[in-house]
Amino acid sequence: MVPKADHSSSTIWIPLGQVSLFLGIQITKNKIGYFLDQSHYAQQLLLKSNLAECSTAPTPAIPSKANPENSDPPFSDPKLYHKLAGSLQYLSVTRPDIAFATNRICQHMHAPTEQHFKSLKRLLRYIKGTLHYGLPLTLGxxxxxxxxxxxxxxxxxxxxxxxxxxxxxxxxxxxxxxxxxxxxxxxxxxxxxxxxxxxxxxxxxxxxxxxxxxxxxxxxxxxxxxxxxxxxxxxxxxxxxxxxxxxxxxxxxxxxxxxxxxxxxxxxxxxxIVDVLTKPLPTNLFEQLRHKLTIWPSNAHFAGGS
Structure with missing residues (x-):
């Protein structure tokens, strides 16, 4: 609601209706609650990185603890790396399934290498395949x-x-x-x-x-x-x-x-379930834990959260 000035009486409040978009977060309401997602923001991020037509990846990170070697060559465009990494941080507002991979990518902002950028692209490929995933909010x-x-x-x-x-x-x-x-x-x-x-x-x-x-x-x-x-x-x-x-x-x-x-x-x-936040996981386990965290595609939410 927003106030409307009325000099002859007290302030009058005008209803704005149901919220549908807030700071880039899409909010959809149905009979079981709300669904929050950033699919439009994610699509714009893929366009910025020239990966709108890329193939998809099943998980945000390769299931390995190994870190790139120090001898790996530096990435040629660190400003692009910084821009994409910052955007990924904001995308994780409704996508906790990418929080671990995003955190690991952001640890190398000072000196990204070619291998770090490959990890970033892997995360973007995962986002491409889960574009309409988000968080439900239900009564209970x-x-x-x-x-x-x-x-x-x-x-x-x-x-x-x-x-x-x-x-x-x-x-x-x-x-x-x-x-x-x-x-x-x-x-x-x-x-x-x-x-x-x-x-x-x-x-x-x-x-x-x-x-x-x-x-x-x-x-x-x-x-x-x-x-x-x-x-x-x-x-x-x-x-x-x-x-x-x-x-x-x-x-x-x-x-x-x-x-x-x-x-x-x-x-x-x-x-x-916190393993999703602390380590890269194989596909089957990652998908199981993602579902337990209620990170679903929008069509699953509107079907009642299958």
Whole structure:
């Protein structure tokens, strides 16, 4: 609605109708909720990169942890690389399935090589094949829940780990993050505990935001992790000397467990949906996890989310 000036009386509000486009995000409504996508933005991105007629790829990244060799020649047009990488970051607003590949591409903005640009084109080819994918928002319960994970020492250039987490509001995916950890973790438990701490920060912020939006969280938010050692550390009131190097994260998580803001639960590795955010995956597994994250094509949403 927008205000219309009326000098003889109070302000009159004129309804604008249903929202259909907001900052490049298309919003479609049907009987089961809303569907958010950026298919028009993605199509423009493919045109800019001269890949509108390219062949498609089944996944955003090749399922390999290997990083390009230092001897790989520099890419001839770094400005193009920067432009496309920045556009991919904005596209991930409704496409968390490309967040990991986009993050890895953006780590090389300072000195992109030919191999880095090939990885970028691979991601664009995946987008070409999933042009109309996006996120549904449907009616349901309004309880927050979070899944967190880390891929330990996954970058063989600096041996740092990748953290990732997703947060759902009921069945709706509302928040996600993929980020390289700032320092090298000395064990998988340490890497996953740091990811757990980062997810806890996000959860506390979302709980406060939900309260402001009149969606109070009356029970602790469940955070799911697949590392039993990290869970034991979070729930154990006795601090172990061998983990003093992560003492700040430990006390932060313990504080919010004790205040009943969060609880930490185990999820089996086979049900760990955050793998999409922390590592490249083979096609079958990637497609399964993408579906669990409710990243669907628009026709599936309008058919009821098959």
């Amino acid at each position: 319960n309004l309880q927050l829940s979070t899944y967190t994970d880390a891929d330990w020492a996954s970058d063989n250039t600096d041996w740092k780990s990748i953290s990732g987490f997703y947060t759902f509001l009921g069945d709706n995916l509302v928040s996600w993050t993929v980020k390289k950890q700032a320092t090298v973790a000395r064990s998988s438990t340490e890497a996953k505990y740091r990811a757990l701490a980062a997810a806890t920060i996000e959860v506390i912020w979302l709980r406060r935001l939900a309260k402001e939006l009149q969606i109070p969280q009356h029970s602790p938010t469940k955070i799911y992790c697949d590392n039993t050692s990290a869970i034991s550390l979070a729930n154990n009131p006795v601090f172990h000397a061998r983990t003093k190097h992560i003492e700040i994260d430990y006390h932060f998580i313990r504080q919010h467990i004790d205040s009943s803001s969060i609880t930490v639960h185990h999820v089996s590795s086979g049900k760990q």
